Amino acid sequence: MTDRRSLIAANWKMNGTLASIRPLVQGVLAGVAKGCQAEVALCAPAIYLAEVGQLLKGSSIALGAQNVSNHESGAYTGEISTAMLQDYACRYVIVGHSERRNLYGETDQQVAEKFMRVQASGMTPILCVGELLEEREAGNTEEVVARQLDMVIQQADIAAFANAVLAYEPVWAIGTGRTATSEQAQEVHAFIRLRLARHDNRIADKIRIQYGGSVKAANARELFSMADVDGGLIGGASLKADEFLGICHAVR
Numbered sequence: 596m597t598d599r600r601s602l603i604a605a606n607w608k609m610n611g612t613l614a615s616i617r618p619l620v621q622g623v624l625a626g627v628a629k630g631c632q633a634e635v636a637l638c639a640p641a642i643y644l645a646e647v648g649q650l651l652k653g654s655s656i657a658l659g660a661q662n663v664s665n666h667e668s669g670a671y672t673g674e675i676s677t678a679m680l681q682d683y684a685c686r687y688v689i690v691g692h693s694e695r696r697n698l699y700g701e702t703d704q705q706v707a708e709k710f711m712r713v714q715a716s717g718m719t720p721i722l723c724v725g726e727l728l729e730e731r732e733a734g735n736t737e738e739v740v741a742r743q744l745d746m747v748i749q750q751a752d753i754a755a756f757a758n759a760v761l762a763y764e765p766v767w768a769i770g771t772g773r774t775a776t777s778e779q780a781q782e783v784h785a786f787i788r789l790r791l792a793r794h795d796n797r798i799a800d801k802i803r804i805q806y807g808g809s810v811k812a813a814n815a816r817e818l819f820s821m822a823d824v825d826g827g828l829i830g831g832a833s834l835k836a837d838e839f840l841g842i843c844h845a846v847r
């Protein structure tokens with residue numbers, strides 16, 4: 596098995612103001628500088644990318660965005676292009692977050708287009724997949740995750756996953772305080788890796804698969820101890836430096 600370096604990515608979502616993100620970033624910088632096994636990224640609201648990028652300059656922490664347009668440029672009011680994200684030295688871009696899929700109606704097709712656009716620009720997509728509660732309860736978890744994943748594999752080709760991160764985020768665990776058990780997470784992570792391995796073993800072995808959904812400092816170590824869990828995508832707990840650092844330091 597490849598030694599995969601875990602990635603802990605903060606997804607601040609639509610939270611914070613300049614006044615609150617400055618001390619948050621300073622706190623994370625100070626904690627990570629003391630030593631951290633994981634790679635760390637901060638996915639900031641688009642309007643704060645410049646500010647956060649400045650604060651992170653010269654550090655080991657990567658800058659990420661939470662969304663991007665599936666179009667290159669043009670008459671798309673309110674949208675942000677990959678070229679704009681590149682101007683601010685973003686390394687990662689979250690695509691297909693369940694809030695984008697479920698609240699803003701993003702389709703598997705659009706998610707695949709975003710994934711390809713991010714890749715073509717040289718940044719790394721963090722592709723989110725995950726099932727709704729009713730889908731899990733109906734026993735359809737694997738079917739849903741496979742559908743979301745297969746669309747991107749078909750459109751982008753398996754080779755594209757050499758420069759990608761996956762995030763398994765069961766929708767029922769996001770922001771609910773209800774975390775998947777480490778066994779539930781491992782089961783789906785292993786399924787995802789196997790699905791990729793059907794196309795390319797080496798890529799499947801190398802790719803990092805993060806878990807997301809109510810990860811906290813208190814449950815991170817157990818989740819990250821699972822064989823196929825390579826870090827986390829962290830929402831609520833990424834808004835407090837100490838809590839987020841506790842998660843970063845849970846990676847061994």
Ligand code: PGA
Pocket residue numbers: 606764768769770771772807808809810828829830831832
């Ligand atoms: P949460 O969000 O940690 O607040 O559950 C995770 C995510 O949506 O990425």
